[in-house]
Amino acid sequence: MGEQAPHATRREAVIGLGASAAALSLPARAQGRTEPPATASGVVFEDLSGTGRRQAGDPGLPGIMVSNGRDVVRTDAEGRYALPVEDGDAVFVVKPSGFRVPLDADNLPRFSYVYRPHGTPAEPRLRFRGLTPTGPLPASLDFPLRRAAEPAAFDVLLFTDPQPETTTELGYVRDTAVTRALGTQAAFGLTTGDIMFDDLALYPRYNRLIGRIGIPWWNIGGNHDLNFEAPDNGLSRETYKRVYGAPHYAFMHGDVLFLMLDNVNYLGAATAPPAARGGRYEGRFGERQLAFVENVLRDWPRERLVVAAMHIPLVTDLGSENPANVTADRDRLLALLEGRPSLSVAGHTHTTEHHYLGRDGEHHHHVLTAVSGSWWSGPYDRSGIACADSRDGTPNGYHVLSIAGARYTTRHVAASGPDRAMRICLDSQFHARDAEVARAHTVAELLGSPIAADAVASTDLVVNVFDGGPRTRVGVRFAGRDPVPMERVRRPDPFVAQVYARNAETRRPWVKAEPSSHIWVARLPAGLGPGTHRADVFVVDEYGRDASDALIIEVTSA
Template identity: 65%
Template sequence: MVDRTTLTRRETVAGAAALALLPQAAAGQGGAPAKGEAPGAGEAPGAGAGQVTGVVYEDRGGLGRRGPGDPGIPDVLVSNGRDVARTDADGRYTLPVGDETVIFVIKPTGYALPRDADNIPRFSYIHQPAGSPAGLNLRYAGLAPTGPLPASVDFGLTRSEERGDFEVILFTDPQPESHAELGFVRDTAVTRALGLGAAFGMTTGDVLFDDLSLYPRQNRIIGRVGIPWFHIGGNHDLNFEAPDARHSRETFKRIYGAPSYAFHYGGVLFLMLDNVHYLGAATGTPARGGRYEGRIGERQLAFVEAVLRETPRDRLVVVAMHVPLLTDLDPDSPGINTVDREALLRLLAGRPSLSVAGHTHTTEHHYLDASGRRVAEGAEGHHHHVLTAVSGSWWSGPPDRRGIATADSRDGTPHGFHVLSIKGAATYTTRYVPASDDAGRQMRILLESQFRTEDLARLPDTRLADLFGSPVPAESVGGTDLVVNLFDGGPRSRVRYRIGDGPWQAMARVRRPDPFVAALYARFAATKKSWVKAEPSSHIWTARLPAGVAPGCHRLSVEATDEYGRLHRDGIVLEVLGGESAPGRRI
């Protein structure tokens, strides 16, 4: 039985049993525990608290260090993860600092951050004199001792033109647990992202699936997209040998720097939050199991409040996190919802804002009031978008012609990613991009009659397309449902259909599993991860076909209006057979 208050790290959000755990490996390095707090709590000033000072400067020479001709940049924000300081006329700042603090610059519009060879932005300095605690016995290396705090912690920026119209690639949950699956990421989503012309990209958690040794190769692959790529951690990026949240991001910090941070681009504020609050090893399991909840925590909320205090109220704010603020799967589970979302939403109230998340391997849109509840249909509210997972159903499903798992998500959305489009630094849209479907379709259209998933066991040679398409015997048309999965649909989307030139008929949004994906998992059970099953989808529309459709071939057209009012069109051929001409009995 699964503990519904928390989820183990290798358990799925559906509450499946934990998978087999890998053996322990080499130890990390030394430190001290602190009271539980939100992820990144190791950054809190505490024992040994003092001050850090430094300069944010314009790196005119491109040397990566301040030269004699590099002026300081005034009015730039710098943070220790809680407090925020603004640089003076000479570019200098001062902040409180403790024995475990990450100091980072908040890039302003019109400047670029330095990047490494894999296009990972470098904007933070980790002050952890003792390094990662040796007693943790981390499987994946944490931080080496950083030594005494430098006399000046400086950050160099370069001038860069940034327009108010730009795009951002939004990945979540690529989640490869092997080199083979990392190849799937490379040959699907990353390949589709090449040439999109985005300003930058981000991955909102579960960069990997527990094996943190894959970070270097993952970074080399993503780096070839050729744009800055930001990362935040998911529950599968944790060091779960840690007893609590404080040291649960040691490997992530070594690879990427600050686990939560912010930056401006094109007049928009991006807040990158780590809301996977690690609670330690699960009771009765080996050290490679763990529990967590969705929680932003007091420290990060103080950081958000401080940054917003320095940000004009008409500035668009985009918040990225891993665990959704709210999900349709189980709105009461702290393992897949953010328990303190109300505190964040109250800080964002009155500002134009969007938040994005992943984690659930579903695609969802929610509109929330300042208390974190869904608003009435048509009412204004904060838009929270749960993104399509790059890995779909954790790389489950039969292989395609390339040998890559088809990976349809458990709500029926083909695996993929989203692109955020900003217009005039004030308005936005998102669009779904399938990672493997060359047709780029935005919906799946099915005909559902007497078929039952268990029939697959006795009909091993029946194609799924035959089970959910034409032909339909004339006497069965009135008992057939049209089912449309609008992959990126939500509560503001509308779907309608018509047969031939007949009148348009509205379809009803229902919460139910996608029958195609349910059948796919049943037919190809040996190709999926053990916990994967079809879950109720938030973007299914249905309608019963009218009786009396004449035998023959008819064009069945579908029109869908998405969350942003954009129109999508698709259709199928509805073939209706008369009694004598039917080639066989339809199941």
């Protein structure tokens, strides 16, 4: 990426740094472990008393899965289990369908116990506080569950990359996505990483804000949720574990299994480039998590849906040459999911993408729109909040996953402003010239009409279908003529390119318009003469749903 000035180190952390061969060959550390292996044992019980602690009359629950992050066991007839654990492991219950786990005051699920007998090691010194000493394992490490109705049809809110860097940007999260989600009927929400933008001290306020949505909220960590001072991956989630618990886990809801996976493999502080704040990382699940997935899936019915959530995509339209932007061992996860109805969701790239992977494209991988969009870049709206259009042109926001048995759909929700399925604009081959940018007073004027009749033949109608993908079909009808199909092309959205060009002072230095995977183009008809015309755009999306919108085109004689 060329020489980086000291102030540009955050850009390196945001875009992701590929792991060099030297970094990948670094010897493994001892993961901060100081204690010999131990055995955790206890009871998973039905919390009839509602106290969270087992009382007389609270029965043990048989057949419930409990894990140490690799091994998975089921409770016996009396609800008892036993598992080997090592210093730093998290022991957790896999929430079964028809039950709920305890929630704290901020609606965070409390389902795990992190075993750190002496606390986070004092060296290296971490900038953000890790785990306090837990002491020896409890004589009985128990997990309470309470019965709850879980219909087969339900909604889930999918957030990724809220990524506030400052208290001001926490306010942006509050006043956009959180406010937009108030009153939701979704069963729960989840965030697929980059909860923070490096400052992990902001977790408490963030959790209070998300908690006010009023539904359980599950989380996994991203690359900006790491302890960058850690020498290796083993100590990189100490703050995350203190706040949220197990860094990877699973739970069931209705007829669906959710796998919450951590595929940010931190290669350690020693891999940091000169002047960079943190070391390199790569996308990788690793042997331990893949064994966990295999063990959880062993008894999961093959006809039931599996949803896997992670931070780094399995693949991305931005390219696979950077190991920090894709998952190296994705094929092993796909092999475990083969033959099952499955969906995986990720974030990280601040783009919106659909991919169909595995045998015959049976696995759907959805890269989600970032809540922070362009890392809270762009002009400010009337409320003083950054518009934050994503670098592929999608308005910042989140998705709603709607599930009915083994079938599902997703839909994009703008964090603020109107909810629209697409943006339509005009793009002349001349509009890329700096002089054109300077003469136009607004982006709408530059990328809209009126246009001169002699420019019609060099002007494209450009449609960004925000949640579109390779199975989306788009057509247009100009001025009452017969509909014609539009061509899917990989190119930057001209609208967001102009927004960034005109607002450099409010744009993060690394942010630029990237080629989008959901742009459709059609040339204006040569016979579109002077007058006022209408272009009607018709979309059939990835799930076969119809959407439409229109643009008024004015053509002048000169």
